[in-house]
Amino acid sequence: MDLTARSTMPELMDAPDLEGAVYARCLSDLAAVNRATFTHRPTLRWLAAATAGLPAGAVFSVLDIASGQGDLLRAIAAWATKAGFNVKLAGIDLNPRSAPAARSATPAGVPISYLTGDIFRFEPLENFDFIVTSQFTHHLADAEVVRLLQWMEGHAARGWYISDLHRHAFAYYGFRWLARLAGWHEIVRQDGTISIARGFTRAEWRALLAQAGVAARVRWHWLFRHGVSRIK
Numbered sequence: 001m002d003l004t005a006r007s008t009m010p011e012l013m014d015a016p017d018l019e020g021a022v023y024a025r026c027l028s029d030l031a032a033v034n035r036a037t038f039t040h041r042p043t044l045r046w047l048a049a050a051t052a053g054l055p056a057g058a059v060f061s062v063l064d065i066a067s068g069q070g071d072l073l074r075a076i077a078a079w080a081t082k083a084g085f086n087v088k089l090a091g092i093d094l095n096p097r098s099a100p101a102a103r104s105a106t107p108a109g110v111p112i113s114y115l116t117g118d119i120f121r122f123e124p125l126e127n128f129d130f131i132v133t134s135q136f137t138h139h140l141a142d143a144e145v146v147r148l149l150q151w152m153e154g155h156a157a158r159g160w161y162i163s164d165l166h167r168h169a170f171a172y173y174g175f176r177w178l179a180r181l182a183g184w185h186e187i188v189r190q191d192g193t194i195s196i197a198r199g200f201t202r203a204e205w206r207a208l209l210a211q212a213g214v215a216a217r218v219r220w221h222w223l224f225r226h227g228v229s230r231i232k
Helices: 022-036 039-050 071-083 097-103 142-156 169-182 188-198 202-212
Strands: 059-065 088-092 112-116 127-133 156-165 217-219 223-229
Touching: 022 071, 022 097, 022 169, 022 188, 022 223, 039 071, 039 127, 039 156, 039 188, 039 223, 059 071, 071 088, 071 097, 071 112, 071 127, 088 097, 097 112, 127 142, 142 156, 142 202, 142 217, 169 188, 202 223
Parallel strands: 059 088, 059 127, 088 112, 127 156
Antiparallel strands: 156 223, 217 223
16 A cells, blocks of 8 residues: 555445445444544543643533544543533434434433534534544544635634644554454455555645644644644
8 A cells, every 4th residue: 555645435334235244243343443542532631631721610512524424523522421521422423324323322411413414505593612623633534624624713612622643654564464354344354454545644644734724733643644733
């Protein structure tokens, strides 16, 4: 695989005719991937920093774009409870099979709203305080990433955070071994390497931010992730 430029190879999970049961199994395995690779830790650390000045009991809202099975939102709910915040959580995903799978995986009593829709056509009644997204932007073409950056900048009242993959040979070949040892679904194993090949370098993120006209921080995190963030 040539990793000098972003791959345009499609991912199998994005196929509209993928069997529902297979899709649900892949979502479950992707949540396991996120746990094994500590995917959500940078997002939670950013939220902690962004809310550091808020008093106990403060209320704020968070939207997760491309929320999948909802594991990031559940992690945010647990963090907010421990931190003493009252958080209003919502997730939106283009795939209509995601919301039912997320509701099924979310324990009763955890108040998260799962929506189905195209983020670029989604106009909330009021802006969310914080908007996050994880492992989503690599699915987009560069022009769509620019559009997403502008959408998040325009709809986040207090700030936004993007977590996604760093395109790197160690991550690409290392994931192959990890996925095989863990016994994750074949589609997850294949798509995982494609996702890394579709990922970004820091220079590419800076170029995309410049095209979007958005000032934000780009920070590398362990296990080959980039966090792109802005606190207003």
